[in-house]
Amino acid sequence: MSASNPIVSIITGAGSGIGRAIAVRLAKRGPVVLAGRRPEPLRETGSELGAEGQDWLVVPTDIARGEDRTRLIDETLRAFGRVDALVNNAAIGTCADLGTLSEPEIEQLIDINLTAPILLTRLAIQHLQKTNGCVVSIGSRAAIDPFPGLGIYGCTKAGLEAMARAIRNEYPQIRAYTVHPGAVETEMLRSIVSADDLPGDQVLGPDDIAVAVELFVLGERPEPSGASIVVAKD
Numbered sequence: 001m002s003a004s005n006p007i008v009s010i011i012t013g014a015g016s017g018i019g020r021a022i023a024v025r026l027a028k029r030g031p032v033v034l035a036g037r038r039p040e041p042l043r044e045t046g047s048e049l050g051a052e053g054q055d056w057l058v059v060p061t062d063i064a065r066g067e068d069r070t071r072l073i074d075e076t077l078r079a080f081g082r083v084d085a086l087v088n089n090a091a092i093g094t095c096a097d098l099g100t101l102s103e104p105e106i107e108q109l110i111d112i113n114l115t116a117p118i119l120l121t122r123l124a125i126q127h128l129q130k131t132n133g134c135v136v137s138i139g140s141r142a143a144i145d146p147f148p149g150l151g152i153y154g155c156t157k158a159g160l161e162a163m164a165r166a167i168r169n170e171y172p173q174i175r176a177y178t179v180h181p182g183a184v185e186t187e188m189l190r191s192i193v194s195a196d197d198l199p200g201d202q203v204l205g206p207d208d209i210a211v212a213v214e215l216f217v218l219g220e221r222p223e224p225s226g227a228s229i230v231v232a233k234d
Helices: 015-027 039-051 064-078 104-132 151-170 187-192 206-216
Strands: 007-012 034-035 056-058 085-086 134-138 176-180 228-233
Touching: 007 104, 007 134, 015 034, 015 039, 015 176, 015 206, 034 039, 034 064, 039 056, 056 064, 064 104, 085 104, 085 176, 085 206, 104 134, 104 151, 134 151, 134 206, 151 176, 176 206, 206 228
Parallel strands: 007 034, 007 085, 034 056, 085 134, 134 176, 176 228
Antiparallel strands: none
């Protein structure tokens, strides 16, 4: 994918944190479609981009709902005519060990963090094939070495890594990657871990993750399709 050509990107969870940082970077490369459940944070992200004269579209989306996923792809095509990159970022985090989590909590984690991105990617596949596009999923270091209480969350993120390898094998026209962040300063992190237990100087900023995503989308990292990387504090 050439950096000189406009890149149409869909970013889920674009209203805050890592998703917003990714949107800021990818908007410099072409139109961005901002997806998330809450319209107001999406508009705040868009206003930040609009101040620089960049093209953006807000599509309020609950990725767990099939009709919302379909509308997200349809509105992207209606507005921009193509899909070059899909960034699966939207997720929820619940910190509790396997024996404590309720069955509905486990099902919700799997539905939002794994099933929904798989089904959204499935909808985008035919369009990404046409553009030799790219899928980047935001995983978690918990997929590799889960902190106590993040085991099931880590399971859902490990599934995204398997999806990237499946895309590599089944759709060689599409590049697919997984970025596994360590601790990142976001609302989700602070809903689980306080600043007293994990000070700000020990965590990444959202843009640290956005840099890696941008380079994957542009094809400027050395890893082959299907690869995963960890981005974490040394």
